[in-house]
Amino acid sequence: MDRQYDIIVIGAGNGGLSAAASACCRGFRTLLIEQHNLPGGFATSFRRGRFEFEPALHELCDVGEPGAREEVGALIDSYGAKVDWVKLPEAYRLIITGEGEEPIDAVMPFGKQAYIDRMEEYVPGSRESMEKFFYLADCIMAANAAVAAAGGKADPKVMMREHPDFLKCANYPTAVVLRRLKMPLKAQKILSAYWCYMGVNMEDLEFGFYASLVHKYIVNAAYIPRFRSHELSVAMDKTIREHGGTILYNTLATRILMEEGAPVGVETTHGTFYARHIIPDISPNAVFGDMMDGGRDLPEAHIRAVNARKIGGRGYCVYVGLNRTAEELGVREYSYFISELSDTVKEQELAGTFREHPMQATICLSNAIPDCSPPGTCIMSFTTFFMKDIWSGVTEREYTAKKREVAEKLIRDFEKATGTSILPYIEEIEIASPATLARYAMVPQGAMYAYSCGEGDGLMARLQMLDEDQRVKNIRFASGYGPRLYGYSSTYMGGDMAVKLTMKDMKEENYEKV
Amino acid sequence: MKKFNFHVKPIGLLDMLHFKKMVPRRRAILQSGSLDPITAVYGVNRLAQSLHPKQQKAVVSAIIPRRDANTYVLRADKLAYFRAGQYVSVKLKIGGAVTARPYTLAASPARALEGEYEITVKKAQDGFVSDYILKNWKVGTEVTLSGPEGPFSYEPLRDEKEVVGLAGGSGITPFMAMAYAILDGIEDFRLTLLYGSRTKADILYADELERICAATDKVKVIHVLSEEKAEGFEHGFIDAELIQKYAPENYTLFICGPRAMHDFLARELPGLDLDEKHIRREFVPAPASPTYFGSYAGDASKVFTLKLRFLGEERQIPLRADEPILTAIERAGIAAPSRCRSGECGWCRSRLIGGDVFVPDSMDGRRLADAGAGYIHPCSSWALSDLELEIFPE
Ligand SMILES: Cc1cc2nc3c(=O)[nH]c(=O)nc-3n(C[C@H](O)[C@H](O)[C@H](O)COP(=O)(O)OP(=O)(O)OC[C@H]3O[C@@H](n4cnc5c(N)ncnc54)[C@H](O)[C@@H]3O)c2cc1C
Ligand SMILES: Cc1cc2nc3c(=O)[nH]c(=O)nc-3n(C[C@H](O)[C@H](O)[C@H](O)COP(=O)(O)OP(=O)(O)OC[C@H]3O[C@@H](n4cnc5c(N)ncnc54)[C@H](O)[C@@H]3O)c2cc1C
Ligand code: FES
Numbered sequence: 001m002d003r004q005y006d007i008i009v010i011g012a013g014n015g016g017l018s019a020a021a022s023a024c025c026r027g028f029r030t031l032l033i034e035q036h037n038l039p040g041g042f043a044t045s046f047r048r049g050r051f052e053f054e055p056a057l058h059e060l061c062d063v064g065e066p067g068a069r070e071e072v073g074a075l076i077d078s079y080g081a082k083v084d085w086v087k088l089p090e091a092y093r094l095i096i097t098g099e100g101e102e103p104i105d106a107v108m109p110f111g112k113q114a115y116i117d118r119m120e121e122y123v124p125g126s127r128e129s130m131e132k133f134f135y136l137a138d139c140i141m142a143a144n145a146a147v148a149a150a151g152g153k154a155d156p157k158v159m160m161r162e163h164p165d166f167l168k169c170a171n172y173p174t175a176v177v178l179r180r181l182k183m184p185l186k187a188q189k190i191l192s193a194y195w196c197y198m199g200v201n202m203e204d205l206e207f208g209f210y211a212s213l214v215h216k217y218i219v220n221a222a223y224i225p226r227f228r229s230h231e232l233s234v235a236m237d238k239t240i241r242e243h244g245g246t247i248l249y250n251t252l253a254t255r256i257l258m259e260e261g262a263p264v265g266v267e268t269t270h271g272t273f274y275a276r277h278i279i280p281d282i283s284p285n286a287v288f289g290d291m292m293d294g295g296r297d298l299p300e301a302h303i304r305a306v307n308a309r310k311i312g313g314r315g316y317c318v319y320v321g322l323n324r325t326a327e328e329l330g331v332r333e334y335s336y337f338i339s340e341l342s343d344t345v346k347e348q349e350l351a352g353t354f355r356e357h358p359m360q361a362t363i364c365l366s367n368a369i370p371d372c373s374p375p376g377t378c379i380m381s382f383t384t385f386f387m388k389d390i391w392s393g394v395t396e397r398e399y400t401a402k403k404r405e406v407a408e409k410l411i412r413d414f415e416k417a418t419g420t421s422i423l424p425y426i427e428e429i430e431i432a433s434p435a436t437l438a439r440y441a442m443v444p445q446g447a448m449y450a451y452s453c454g455e456g457d458g459l460m461a462r463l464q465m466l467d468e469d470q471r472v473k474n475i476r477f478a479s480g481y482g483p484r485l486y487g488y489s490s491t492y493m494g495g496d497m498a499v500k501l502t503m504k505d506m507k508e509e510n511y512e513k514v
Numbered sequence: 515m516k517k518f519n520f521h522v523k524p525i526g527l528l529d530m531l532h533f534k535k536m537v538p539r540r541r542a543i544l545q546s547g548s549l550d551p552i553t554a555v556y557g558v559n560r561l562a563q564s565l566h567p568k569q570q571k572a573v574v575s576a577i578i579p580r581r582d583a584n585t586y587v588l589r590a591d592k593l594a595y596f597r598a599g600q601y602v603s604v605k606l607k608i609g610g611a612v613t614a615r616p617y618t619l620a621a622s623p624a625r626a627l628e629g630e631y632e633i634t635v636k637k638a639q640d641g642f643v644s645d646y647i648l649k650n651w652k653v654g655t656e657v658t659l660s661g662p663e664g665p666f667s668y669e670p671l672r673d674e675k676e677v678v679g680l681a682g683g684s685g686i687t688p689f690m691a692m693a694y695a696i697l698d699g700i701e702d703f704r705l706t707l708l709y710g711s712r713t714k715a716d717i718l719y720a721d722e723l724e725r726i727c728a729a730t731d732k733v734k735v736i737h738v739l740s741e742e743k744a745e746g747f748e749h750g751f752i753d754a755e756l757i758q759k760y761a762p763e764n765y766t767l768f769i770c771g772p773r774a775m776h777d778f779l780a781r782e783l784p785g786l787d788l789d790e791k792h793i794r795r796e797f798v799p800a801p802a803s804p805t806y807f808g809s810y811a812g813d814a815s816k817v818f819t820l821k822l823r824f825l826g827e828e829r830q831i832p833l834r835a836d837e838p839i840l841t842a843i844e845r846a847g848i849a850a851p852s853r854c855r856s857g858e859c860g861w862c863r864s865r866l867i868g869g870d871v872f873v874p875d876s877m878d879g880r881r882l883a884d885a886g887a888g889y890i891h892p893c894s895s896w897a898l899s900d901l902e903l904e905i906f907p908e
Contacts, residue, residue: 172532
């Protein structure tokens with residue numbers, strides 16, 4: 001088979017699929033290497049009995065309606081991938097239950113005005129601060145667009161002149177800005193629900209990022225593919241082939257071949273393939289470590305820089321097929337955030353323990369896609385994450401019981417918070433722990449959230465340090481570990497961005513296509 | 515939306531500075547990392563690898579002969595732990611063919627941690643692999659296995675505390691693992707086993723079962739003989755009446771046995787008033803011919819041509835209409851991935867580029883999007899025409 005390519009993409013997760021499609025569509029000879037036997041990484045599906053489960057996706061933002069696509073929807077359309085998108089019914093229901101907490105049970109709608117109005121119902125007097133919040137979110141979206149239009153390198157003077165409000169608030173922790181907006185505490189809590197999607201508490205997560213996240217979800221609504229994420233990934237596979245790309249499944253990349261400080265090829269379990277430009281959809285830990293002798297030949301500063309990164313939330317999810325309908329069970333919403341606490345700092349701390357684990361993000365797929373399972377049944381999943389690497393200490397023999405212990409707590413917490421009964425109706429159950437994520441996507445520590453974007457490693461800093469962060473010439477990351485961060489939309493955008501940066505690298509060395 | 519004349523009071527010039535500090539701050543953090551070798555492999559990743567190795571090598575260390583079957587004790591320094599009821603796929607090269615078969619791990623999971631597995635291979639009618647193994651495996655034979663696979667295990671969050679197991683022939687194997695796991699305190703449920711054999715002499719694991727039942731009151735065995743009448747044994751087939759006779763009030767049914775047993779039970783189970791949740795079935799390998807399925811409308815006597823693509827290569831091979839497509843590939847000596855060979859696990863997932871196939875509903879374990887996009891599981895699909903197919907060798 002052909003051994004010579006312009007670009008080799010390692011890993012067919014969201015970022016890798018997007019990078020491969022972007023590269024093929026631009027006429028590069030592209031090879032996509034994936035160790036599993038199907039595309040998607042986390043963006044996949046699996047079957048048990050009568051049910052087909054979604055492993056990861058709760059909601060994908062930035063898709064938009066046909067004809068009025070947002071950024072990510074437009075990108076996927078531009079690749080020629082056909083996906084049957086389903087619009088989600090509501091934003092979320094937040095339930096705070098713990099002792100000593102003011103109880104909260106809020107169902108929040110999509111749409112800016114509807115969201116502000118609903119907040120005013122739950123928290124009278126919150127309107128003004130909410131409007132200010134969305135005003136700032138608009139400013140941030142506008143500034144982001146300006147930075148993107150300037151190719152990531154916006155002129156500071158222009159920014160100060162045109163986007164002063166952005167500069168004033170974007171880099172502060174979200175909680176600081178919400179307090180300064182004099183937002184009532186309860187409204188702050190309701191607005192903070194999405195922190196679970198980043199795994200970084202509100203005293204740490206930068207406002208610029210959080211506000212744009214809320215804006216994307218609330219203003220533009222969110223979507224999922226009808227036949228689970230696997231539909232999206234299969235559609236991407238198809239379009240990559242149609243544009244002349246080559247995909248190898250069941251093929252593990254084992255080593256980066258280097259010459260004079262730049263890659264020339266990739267060794268795999270199916271032989272060596274050559275290319276001068278590599279786009280990994282995996283972690284720098286894997287690429288610069290396990291695939292390059294632990295980083296032995298890298299400058300010290302680079303080794304330090306990789307080792308300094310903090311692995312983000314380690315994923316955990318329980319999937320159940322139930323032999324009752326959602327209606328029969330009294331499960332009314334699609335998306336739930338449930339926690340014993342409203343203090344995200346404490347939540348993040350307790351998320352480093354097995355027993356006190358406080359929060360979950362729960363989905364009832366059937367409330368978005370009623371026929372996703374046979375009549376008389378429904379599908380739910382209960383997701384949480386661990387902020388410490390505690391699963392590394394679990395032995396093989398303890399493993400199943402440990403998984404089950406967490407699963408039972410999550411389901412019981414849900415039952416308690418919603419007054420429903422779930423456990424007696426489980427027809428199929430599967431539990432994914434960090435070890436499961438490590439198995440299927442080979443992510444370090446079973447991370448679902450790549451490198452944390454807290455503690456100074458946020459989006460804005462990463463984007464400003466794009467060049468410095470390129471530790472080895474001609475290697476550009478598409479994964480959630482890259483400059484655009486984790487999440488579906490981020491990795492889709494990140495894959496395309498990695499190709500654009502690769503083209504810049506090519507230009508600098510007058511690269512000629514093979 | 516209307517624009518606010520917006521001032522957040524205490525925010526001023528300072529904030530611009532805050533913004534500017536972002537990069538130096540991150541730069542400093544990045545230089546605080548260690549000089550340890552970089553790796554993405556942590557304890558959890560090693561746990562995942564040891565629970566789910568891609569491949570395992572072991573050596574036959576003992577053979578326990580049984581009626582029309584052998585139990586093989588397999589040893590290695592390290593073997594993956596498993597859940598009682600799981601199987602391994604045994605990989606073989608037989609003549610010019612490369613193939614694999616699933617065999618259930620029949621001993622206690624505890625022994626895996628000491629580097630020991632047990633599988634029992636029963637002679638199958640015209641059995642290609644079982645014949646080969648029974649004739650050729652000796653003490654010292656090196657064998658290649660997959661990691662443990664399959665969802666046919668007890669799950670307390672789903673199943674009742676009481677399990678009624680229905681076993682036929684070699685279908686006893688997962689229940690042996692479960693019984694041993696109960697005995698070793700690894701699993702916690704009560705198992706009432708209805709075990710169907712032709713005659714007393716055909717019962718596999720008779721002595722072991724007796725010993726387990728003597729050692730724990732959580733396991734109970736009722737032997738059901740179809741071709742012999744004997745005192746202390748039930749006679750006939752395992753049917754609804756018999757199940758009701760021995761079943762406790764609330765229970766989950768676990769079924770493992772030949773296809774004929776599943777077919778027979780399909781007519782009996784409606785009489786039991788059990789919902790799907792309470793019936794767990796082990797996968798059943800493809801039948802000898804697609805004509806077994808009422809919905810098959812092809813001509814099973816035909817031989818088509820398969821244009822096979824893999825790793826950039828292309829081969830034309832003969833394709834018998836009466837065998838699963840996977841068999842044609844394996845006969846040609848090409849290693850195609852497989853595990854369950856029952857349509858369920860998805861390991862053999864392949865891309866159909868052209869041609870028509872027959873996929874019986876009862877064996878269609880494909881993902882919804884795959885079925886729509888032309889992917890097939892060749893272990894449970896039969897050709898209705900010449901085909902072009904891409905496989906993804908491991
Ligand atoms: C339970 C859960 C829920 C989530 N919910 C949401 C949500 O609602 N919304 C959202 O936006 N995001 C969500 N996420 C996050 C999102 O799924 C991830 O951020 C995103 O899918 C990561 O994509 P990636 O491009 O980094 O690649 P990954 O999905 O990590 O894929 C990497 C790929 O590389 C392959 N690979 C690894 N090593 C090698 C090698 N050496 N050789 C070849 N191939 C290799 C892997 O097999 C894998 O296919 C969730 C994640 C989880 C786990
Ligand atoms: C989950 C699971 C667990 C199982 N556990 C056990 C167990 O514990 N013990 C046990 O005894 N059985 C077990 N089985 C059944 C086992 O996997 C085999 O199906 C059984 O041993 C019969 O295999 P066989 O090759 O002998 O017979 P068959 O599979 O019936 O072999 C005949 C078939 O072999 C193929 N064939 C014939 N000639 C060739 C050739 N030259 N090249 C390639 N293919 C050829 C043809 O398709 C033919 O139809 C299990 C099955 C499953 C699904
Ligand atoms: S081998 Fe399991 S589906 Fe084909």
